[in-house]
Amino acid sequence: MVSKRFILKRLLLLVPVLLGVATFVFVILHLSGGDPARVILGQRASQARVLELRQNLGLNDPLYVQYGRFLLDVVQFDFGQSYKVAQGQPVRSILASRLPITIELALYGQFIGLLIGLPLGVISAVKQDSIVDHLGRVGALSGISIPIYWSGPMLILFFSTFLGIFPASGRIDSTMFLADHWTLFGMELPLTGMVTVDTLLLGRLEAWFSAVRHMFLPAATIGIYSLALISRMMRSSMLEVVRQDYMRTARAKGQGSKITIMKHGFRNALIPVVTVIGIQFGTLLGGAVLTETVFSINGIGTTIVAAINATDYPLVQGAVLTFALLFTLVNLGVDITYSYLDPRIQQ
Incomplete structure (x- = not known):
């Protein structure tokens, strides 16, 4: 018989693992380059539209603000909307x-x-x-x-x-x-x-x-x-x-x-x-x-x-x-x- 204490301990150990993975994904994607606003609007979009979309997406906020917002969304299983593969559809x-x-x-x-x-x-x-x-x-x-x-x-x-x-x-x-x-x-x-x-x-x-x-x-x-x-x-x-x-x-x-x-x-x-x-x-x-x-x-x-x-x-x-x-x-x-x-x- 598996004790509840053993299972609870293992569940708590999952939290730092998932936090580390989330942090790693966030950092890698931000270091990979590219502008999500430009990806959404396309290469022919004007700079003014790109800047406006960046503001609406919160991409101009400090990195720690974006990270906190990202973690909050992840906890709620909210990954935003797809940019290209299924544009506008929730991930x-x-x-x-x-x-x-x-x-x-x-x-x-x-x-x-x-x-x-x-x-x-x-x-x-x-x-x-x-x-x-x-x-x-x-x-x-x-x-x-x-x-x-x-x-x-x-x-x-x-x-x-x-x-x-x-x-x-x-x-x-x-x-x-x-x-x-x-x-x-x-x-x-x-x-x-x-x-x-x-x-x-x-x-x-x-x-x-x-x-x-x-x-x-x-x-x-x-x-x-x-x-x-x-x-x-x-x-x-x-x-x-x-x-x-x-x-x-x-x-x-x-x-x-x-x-x-x-x-x-x-x-x-x-x-x-x-x-x-x-x-x-x-x-x-x-x-x-x-x-x-x-x-x-x-x-x-x-x-x-x-x-x-x-x-x-x-x-x-x-x-x-x-x-x-x-x-x-x-x-x-x-x-x-x-x-x-x-x-x-x-x-």
């Missing part, structure tokens, strides 16, 4: 519509990594130096070494172009239109933005099957790297655990090897792997930029790239801070999982 609404797309992709990629990586790591450790172990190690090394911008097109060529099994782009067939809400006990509730979840909520099994088919290749693309890293870490951790005295004692008492591995070995070997899983999920969120580009998925990754190219400062700030918040929450989840697997960590 918060842009992130709310694009973020579920990236989270859904990262979740499926992580699921593939866990589903295959954990058993593969355990089997490689138990059957050390066997053919299965050698093949697993070579496959894991290949998965870590192959970049997304190569594996993605290769999967498209094989599964989409050659075999014709999975679609090469998009999230669902263009002929399938989804409603903007679902009904529960007579109440109209908003959709989640995750197409595989929304199709189930709407009871559209045909649309759900289409969404799963569209999601498989991009999820597999980012899941390959996660699978490889998790399997290698699981193998190393399990090799240390199976050599412990308590494992030999359990076997000496007549307990079966499979029960010993799963009951005593797996849980203890999982502790260092949890850290990798948590960090890897944050990495998948960032790595979705390339995957979304290859598979034409309009998530938060492609939005950040477009915002950077267009010098859309509010959108860049909002996206980076949102990623930072998600990453810190993932780390909090890792700490809680740690304390559940090994209660001594709470002390």
Whole structure:
């Protein structure tokens, strides 16, 4: 059982981290050069209009005043309005519509990594130096070494172009239109933005099957790297655990090897792997930029790239801070999982 004091302590530690990230983003964007007023109005706008807009945006205020106003807005999750990518649209609404797309992709990629990586790591450790172990190690090394911008097109060529099994782009067939809400006990509730979840909520099994088919290749693309890293870490951790005295004692008492591995070995070997899983999920969120580009998925990754190219400062700030918040929450989840697997960590 995880204590409330432990969770509260970890939550308080998130505050200076997020404050540091916010400060870093604010400083970097102000040192990067460029005039937001000129970006909004364009290069042909008169100097008088630019100066007027700078005054209205508060860009002529002292830097510490702008910083204080920025922090106050961030606390309220108010990142302003987009300058170029979706001009005039609140950044918060842009992130709310694009973020579920990236989270859904990262979740499926992580699921593939866990589903295959954990058993593969355990089997490689138990059957050390066997053919299965050698093949697993070579496959894991290949998965870590192959970049997304190569594996993605290769999967498209094989599964989409050659075999014709999975679609090469998009999230669902263009002929399938989804409603903007679902009904529960007579109440109209908003959709989640995750197409595989929304199709189930709407009871559209045909649309759900289409969404799963569209999601498989991009999820597999980012899941390959996660699978490889998790399997290698699981193998190393399990090799240390199976050599412990308590494992030999359990076997000496007549307990079966499979029960010993799963009951005593797996849980203890999982502790260092949890850290990798948590960090890897944050990495998948960032790595979705390339995957979304290859598979034409309009998530938060492609939005950040477009915002950077267009010098859309509010959108860049909002996206980076949102990623930072998600990453810190993932780390909090890792700490809680740690304390559940090994209660001594709470002390």
